[in-house]
Structure formats: structure tokens, C-alpha cells
Amino acid sequence: MVLQYRVPDLNQIFMDNKTLGKTGEDLAVRFLKRKGYTIIYRNWRCLLGEIDIVAREKDFIVFIEIKARRSLSFGPGYLAVNHRKQSKLIKLGQAYLKRYGLTESPCRIDVVSIDMPESGADFEIELIKDAFWENRT
Amino acid sequence: MLAKINSACVPGIDACRVTVEVDIANGMPSFSIVGLPDTAIKESRDRIRSAIKNSGFDFPTKRITVNLAPADVKKEGAGFDLPIAVAILVATNTLQTEKYKDYIICGELSLNGEVKPIKGALPIALSFSKARRNKILIPFDNIQEAAIVKETDAYPAANLKEVADFLNGQVEIKPKKIDAARLFKKNSRCRLDFSDVKGQDHVKRGLEIAAAGSHNVLLIGPPGSGKSMLAKRLPTILSDMNIEESLETSKIHSVAGLLPPKKGLIAARPFRSPHHTISDCALTGGGTYPNPGEISLAHNGVLFLDELPEFKRNVLEVMRQPLEDQTITISRVAGTLTYPARFMLVAAMNPCPCGFFTDPKKECRCTPAQIQKYLSKISGPLLDRLDIHLEVPRLNYEQLTKRTETETSSQIKERVDRARGIQRQRYRKEGFLFNAFLESKELERYCQLGTEGQELLKMAILELGLSARAYDKVLKVARTIADLDAKGTLEACHISEAIGYRSLDRNLWV
Numbered sequence: 001m002v003l004q005y006r007v008p009d010l011n012q013i014f015m016d017n018k019t020l021g022k023t024g025e026d027l028a029v030r031f032l033k034r035k036g037y038t039i040i041y042r043n044w045r046c047l048l049g050e051i052d053i054v055a056r057e058k059d060f061i062v063f064i065e066i067k068a069r070r071s072l073s074f075g076p077g078y079l080a081v082n083h084r085k086q087s088k089l090i091k092l093g094q095a096y097l098k099r100y101g102l103t104e105s106p107c108r109i110d111v112v113s114i115d116m117p118e119s120g121a122d123f124e125i126e127l128i129k130d131a132f133w134e135n136r137t
Numbered sequence: 138m139l140a141k142i143n144s145a146c147v148p149g150i151d152a153c154r155v156t157v158e159v160d161i162a163n164g165m166p167s168f169s170i171v172g173l174p175d176t177a178i179k180e181s182r183d184r185i186r187s188a189i190k191n192s193g194f195d196f197p198t199k200r201i202t203v204n205l206a207p208a209d210v211k212k213e214g215a216g217f218d219l220p221i222a223v224a225i226l227v228a229t230n231t232l233q234t235e236k237y238k239d240y241i242i243c244g245e246l247s248l249n250g251e252v253k254p255i256k257g258a259l260p261i262a263l264s265f266s267k268a269r270r271n272k273i274l275i276p277f278d279n280i281q282e283a284a285i286v287k288e289t290d291a292y293p294a295a296n297l298k299e300v301a302d303f304l305n306g307q308v309e310i311k312p313k314k315i316d317a318a319r320l321f322k323k324n325s326r327c328r329l330d331f332s333d334v335k336g337q338d339h340v341k342r343g344l345e346i347a348a349a350g351s352h353n354v355l356l357i358g359p360p361g362s363g364k365s366m367l368a369k370r371l372p373t374i375l376s377d378m379n380i381e382e383s384l385e386t387s388k389i390h391s392v393a394g395l396l397p398p399k400k401g402l403i404a405a406r407p408f409r410s411p412h413h414t415i416s417d418c419a420l421t422g423g424g425t426y427p428n429p430g431e432i433s434l435a436h437n438g439v440l441f442l443d444e445l446p447e448f449k450r451n452v453l454e455v456m457r458q459p460l461e462d463q464t465i466t467i468s469r470v471a472g473t474l475t476y477p478a479r480f481m482l483v484a485a486m487n488p489c490p491c492g493f494f495t496d497p498k499k500e501c502r503c504t505p506a507q508i509q510k511y512l513s514k515i516s517g518p519l520l521d522r523l524d525i526h527l528e529v530p531r532l533n534y535e536q537l538t539k540r541t542e543t544e545t546s547s548q549i550k551e552r553v554d555r556a557r558g559i560q561r562q563r564y565r566k567e568g569f570l571f572n573a574f575l576e577s578k579e580l581e582r583y584c585q586l587g588t589e590g591q592e593l594l595k596m597a598i599l600e601l602g603l604s605a606r607a608y609d610k611v612l613k614v615a616r617t618i619a620d621l622d623a624k625g626t627l628e629a630c631h632i633s634e635a636i637g638y639r640s641l642d643r644n645l646w647v
Contacts, residue, residue: 060198093165106163108198130198134167 020116024068025052028112031125037062044096051092061107063093065131068114077113078128090134140227143241143270144220146212147257149474150388150429152264154241157217158204159224166198170221172205175213175426184215184246185222192250192297197229211471213426216255219244219274222297223304236304240292241265244276250297254278254398259391262286263384272312274300281401282391284315285384315401321380324404329370331546336536340367343527343638345549348374349556350572350617353460353482353522355445358529359496364485365410367529368441371483372406373546375439376554382437385477389429389436407438409480413447417455427467427474432459435480445486446514453519456482460522484523486515496531524573524610525638556620572617577609584612589629597636611635 029039032055040061041054053064065085067077074080081089089109097103111131116123142157168182189196203221205212220242226232243261245253258279265271266288274292275283283291290312294300302308331341340356344367347354356364378386387403390396396403411420411431422430432440442448459465463479488494489508494501503511560571563583569575575583586594594611597603603611615627615635622631 090165097164104163106199108166130166134165136167136169 020068020070021066024066024114024116027068027114027116027123027125028064028066029053031112031127032064035127046092046095046099048092048095049088051089051096054096059106061097061102061105063089063096063107063109064112065089065109066112066114068116071117072115076126077115078111078126078131081111081131086132087135138228138230140224142220142224142227142237144217144243145241145261145265146210146214146216147260147392148210148213148472149427150260150392150476152257152261153210155210155212155217156206157220157224158206159221159228160202160204161197161225161228162200162202164200166200168201168203170203170205172203172208173211174205174217175211177215178205178212178217181215181218181221181246184218184248185225187248188218188246188250188297189222189225191248192301194226194231194301195229197225201225211426214256215245215253216243216257218246219252219276219294219297219300222246223300226301232301232304234305236306239270240272240274240304241270242274242294242300244274244294246297252276252294252296252300254394256394257392258283259285259384259396260388262289262291263388265289278398280313281315281399282387282396284313285317285320285402287314287317317380317402320400320402321383321404324400324402325377327373327405327546329373329546331370331374331549332543334363334366334370335539335543336532337363337367337529340527340529341544341549343525344371345374345553346614346617346621346638347371347481347483347525348549349553349621350524350560350614351481351570352524352573352614352617354484355520355523355526356483356485356529357488357495357526358485359494359499359531360487360492362529362531364529365441365443368410368439368443368483368485369408370546371439371441371481372408374549374553375406375481376550376557378404378406378437386437389433389476393429393434395434407435408441409435409438410441410443413442413444415448415452417449417452420452421455421459421465422467422474422476423469425469426471427469427476429476430465432456432465432478432480433476436477438480440480440482442482442484445484446511448514450514450516453514454516457518457522482523485529495528498531521606521610524614527638552621555623556617559620559623560617572613572620575613575616580609580612580616584616585626586632587626587628590615590627590632593629593632593636597632601636603636603639607639611639614638 037055037057039055044051044054051063052066055062055064065081067080069077108130111128113126114123138161140159144155144157145152146155170179186196223242243255245255247253254276258275259282262273262283263286266286271288272290274294277293277295280291280293292310292312299308303310358364383402383404386407390403409431420431422428422433459478464475465478466475489501489503490511491501491503493499564570615631618631618634619627
């Protein structure tokens with residue numbers, strides 16, 4: 001087997017995952033606002049974990065998960081929201097609804113996937129509305 | 138909001154009413170189906186979602202709960218797709234109408250919203266013919282079978298959009314009506330005829346007797362002697378099905394999803410010839426949710442088992458009880474079902490593994506032990522239920538090329554019809570129709586022997602060593618022969634012919 005080495009991109013060295021996430025969230029918020037979402041919370045936390053963005057769009061309370069990626073070599077961001085992540089988000093959403101007495105209001109979960117090859121360059125942002133449902137059988 | 142739609146499922150061969158309830162509530166979006174659904178119904182969630190979206194409607198991002206009531210009956214099949222989809226449209230106020238309450242809705246959905254055929258449309262149409270609510274919305278491809286039932290109004294559903302528009306009153310769908318009697322007449326034609334078979338006159342005679350008394354037959358002969366050809370033509374000399382029989386048979390075929398799509402009704406007696414690799418469950422019916430098997434599909438017709446000794450032994454043995462009772466009861470975890478199985482059994486076999494044991498021209502190369510092993514596959518009790526044994530010999534050159542007029546099926550059928558009429562008249566107070574079902578008690582009453590006949594039978598028992606079992610069979614078959622002759626008492630000629638149909642019993646199974 002031949003090992004292939006590649007000189008790492010400078011951006012990848014200087015930008016750690018936390019900053020990447022933060023930048024992604026900023027971009028997403030700007031994007032969502034333009035789409036007509038009203039942001040209620042950023043990084044809403046409870047014991048179960050964290051929801052990136054809680055927003056309101058029309059009648060819906062929307063829980064938004066943001067996935068930012070530097071490269072597509074591991075696939076697009078939205079694919080990283082796997083089954084485990086999905087059930088976690090559903091639980092978080094339910095916890096949110098319960099805490100604020102909103103269990104009777106319509107809600108859904110969206111995923112924002114951002115692909116930014118390097119800071120400052122063009123990035124791609126994709127919104128997946130109503131990305132997944134609770135899987136009851 | 139809550140919506141209720143009437144639908145139906147078919148456990149066994151009779152439909153039962155199912156209410157599809159859909160509740161749509163706010164909260165974390167989800168879609169669940171309760172009420173003992175099987176996998177096909179659980180999967181319907183994905184079909185319904187796509188079908189609704191692709192029909193131009195919105196699929197609600199809400200908590201959707203579907204209940205199939207009664208909740209304790211296990212439901213199977215994809216027939217609930219359409220009622221669930223309609224219920225969702227009602228619950229989301231897409232359909233603002235009460236019209237759906239008059240209909241029983243069934244149908245499978247395709248992803249693009251098309252309605253696909255379901256199994257058991259005929260039983261559904263039949264069971265609601267007497268109900269107050271007797272309008273059914275049924276897939277377009279099933280309309281032929283459902284429209285036969287006069288008392289039920291069957292509306293064809295082509296796709297979800299059309300159904301929604303219809304229930305909203307924007308589109309008119311007319312109930313389809315088919316004249317069952319005319320369809321029945323059209324479908325009962327058959328291409329095969331007994332005059333296709335050259336020679337083998339005694340076999341034809343034997344089959345005529347079998348048809349008249351509904352006796353089970355065993356054909357024994359070397360390969361290529363025409364056993365299968367003869368058996369295939371047996372349904373053509375059986376008296377025509379009446380409309381009730383036809384509906385019974387069609388119902389079973391409808392449940393199995395085997396009704397020919399354009400026909401809608403099985404009017405010719407079914408002829409089923411399963412391959413000898415068949416499993417016992419495929420023959421009797423079975424599965425987690427029991428399906429009718431070959432013996433039920435042959436209801437009111439002929440079940441032909443070619444190469445009888447090649448069948449697995451347990452497969453042959455499971456037929457014993459249905460041959461007696463004319464029904465088969467299948468018990469599974471999902472429930473116990475009874476399917477009708479009134480069929481004539483026609484079995485064909487070679488006399489030995491190589492096939493030429495009784496052939497005068499070709500030498501048989503089987504050892505006696507091999508022949509014994511081959512024949513022993515057919516157990517006594519099963520042999521017991523085969524009243525008539527016929528030897529089908531190889532045809533020689535003259536017989537093959539002879540150009541003589543042979544009797545056509547309709548000529549033979551006339552005689553069969555007459556003999557069956559006599560039996561029906563005679564057994565009108567009994568629980569059976571034909572001589573084949575005579576028990577020893579009834580044999581005494583109905584099979585009065587002439588003095589000559591008595592003498593002959595006595596001699597047969599003494600000289601030929603007929604067993605008690607064979608004695609009963611001889612009497613039964615003789616009764617049928619006398620009926621074909623339109624004679625009241627059994628005469629010597631009837632008895633002697635009947636004894637002839639037991640001869641193989643002695644020659645092969647010693």
C-alpha cells in the first residue's frame with residue numbers, strides 16, 4: 001500500500017473545530033434570518049446536550065442542527081447527522097417543548113449543512129427543512 | 138383533528154370491517170400505526186407520505202397516529218394505504234366533506250399516488266353486499282371482481298388525486314356493474330376436449346365414472362401414455378359450476394391474488410397441477426398469516442398430482458384429512474382459519490421407477506425391491522381414498538393413427554350431468570352430494586344388490602381376496618356406474634366393472 005502525504009492547508013491548521021463550528025453557526029444564523037426565521041436561542045443547553053439554534057418560522061418552532069465541513073472528503077455535512085444524533089435531537093426538542101410548555105405547538109427539525117473550503121472563500125450553505133421525524137413503530 | 142374511514146381486511150376468505158382512525162396532533166412530528174399491523178402495513182407510512190406529496194397535497198408535519206380498529210385482529214397486506222391516506226387528508230381538512238363516510242375504502246398506493254390492486258376484493262364486495270353501507274371504493278384493477286356482486290356498488294379508484302376530487306364532489310366516478318351471468322358464460326369456455334385423446338377408451342370410461350360420482354382417481358401407466366393429457370381434460374366433463382360454486386372458487390383465488398385481472402370470475406372448474414417438489418404448507422395453505430394452498434385453489438375442481446410417488450411423504454399425508462372433510466383448518470399463531478377444499482383428486486404415477494413395469498414392449502429394469510420402495514411411498518390410507526385405479530397402457534401404432542370419431546367432452550358431460558342429477562335427488566336429505574362420500578352405514582341403504590350381483594361380489598371376495606376396504610369402494614363405484622346406467626339396484630355388470638377398477642390394488646400393492 002502506498003501512503004499518500006499531502007501538505008496540510010494552512011487554514012486547517014489555524015482553524016480548529018471549535019472556531020469552525022462557531023463560524024458555521026454565524027453564517028447559518030445570517031442565512032436563516034434572511035430566510036424569515038426568527039432566532040430564539042443560540043446554543044440552547046440542558047442536561048441532555050445542546051441545540052445549535054432554536055428558531056421560529058411561521059407557526060413552527062424549529063430546532064436546527066448545524067454541520068459545517070471543511071472538505072467533502074468525509075461526505076457532506078448533513079450526512080453526519082446519523083441515527084444517534086437524530087434521536088438525541090428529538091429528545092432535546094422534546095425537553096425544550098416540555099420546559100416551555102409548548103408541547104401542543106407544531107414543531108420540526110431542520111438541518112443546515114455548510115461546506116466551507118477555506119475562510120473567506122465561497123461557501124455553500126444548504127437548508128434541509130423537516131429533515132427527519134421521530135421514529136415510532 | 139380526528140378522522141375515521143371505513144375499510145376492510147380479509148382474514149381467511151371472508152372480509153371483516155376495519156375502521157381506520159387517524160389523529161393528527163401537534164408536537165414532535167412522527168407517524169405511527171397501531172392496531173396489530175404487519176410489516177407491509179408499517180411500511181405503508183413511507184408509501185403514503187410520498188403518495189400524498191406526489192398527488193399535490195401537503196403532508197402534515199405533525200404527530201400522526203393511525204389506529205386500525207378492532208385493535209385485536211391482526212391485519213396484513215397493503216390494502217390500508219388508501220384509507221389511511223384519505224383519512225390524513227380528511228384530518229388535515231384537505232377534504233372538507235362528509236361523503237367519505239358512505240364508502241368502504243381499500244387500496245394499495247404507489248409512490249406517485251396511483252392505486253394498485255389488492256388481494257381479496259371479491260370477498261370484500263361480497264361481505265358488504267348485505268350491509269347497510271354497501272358502497273366500496275376499490276382499486277381500478279380489482280373492479281372486475283368487485284363489480285360482479287349485484288348488491289354492492291363498486292367505485293373504481295385510479296389514483297389518490299382522483300379519489301380526493303371524487304370525495305370532494307369535483308369529479309364524478311360511476312359505480313361499475315358487470316352482469317355476472319354473462320361474464321360467467323363467457324369465461325366458462327374451455328379449449329380442451331376429450332376427443333383430442335386417441336384410444337384409451339377404458340380410461341375415458343373410468344374418468345367418466347369418476348366425474349359422475351366425484352371419485353378420486355389414480356392413473357398408472359408408463360411414461361408418455363397420456364396420463365397428464367387425460368387428467369387435464371377431466372374438468373371438461375365435470376358438470377358446469379353454478380354461480381355459487383363459481384363465487385366460492387373465485388373468492389379463494391381472489392384472496393390468493395390469483396384471479397386473472399381481466400376476467401373477474403372463475404367460471405370453468407379449476408385444474409391445479411402443483412409440481413411434486415411442493416411443500417406441505419403450499420399444498421394445504423399456510424404461512425404466518427395463512428394463505429390458501431393448492432387444495433383450496435382446486436376447490437370445486439380438480440387437483441392433479443403428477444408423479445405421485447415423487448411427492449414428499451408428509452405432503453401426501455396432509456391431504457388425508459381434507460379429502461375426508463372437504464375443508465382444511467390451518468392453525469397458526471396469527472389465528473385459525475378454515476378454507477374450503479372440495480376437490481377431486483387425480484393422481485398419476487408410473488408403475489415402477491423406470492416406468493415400464495406394465496409395458497409389454499419395453500423391459501423394466503427395476504429390481505423388485507426398488508419397485509416395492511417406490512410403491513410404498515403411497516400409504517394405505519391415501520390409497521384408500523383413491524376409489525378408482527386406472528391403468529393407462531402405451532398406445533400401439535394402429536391406435537395412434539386410427540382416424541375414428543371419438544366422443545367429445547360435451548357428449549360425455551351429458552351423461553355425467555344425468556348421473557349427478559340422480560345422486561343429487563337421492564341424497565337431497567343427506568349432508569353430501571355424491572357417491573364418493575357414502576359411508577358404510579349409508580352404503581347398506583343406497584347400494585341394494587341384485588342376486589346376481591351378490592353372487593359375484595361374494596366370489597370376488599373369496600377368489601380375489603378383496604379386503605373390507607376394497608369392498609366398500611367397489612360398492613360405491615358400482616353405485617355410480619348404475620347411476621350412469623340409470624338403474625336403481627346394482628347389477629352384476631356394474632359390480633364386475635367396479636371390481637375392475639380395483640385390480641391394480643392387487644397387482645401392485647400386495
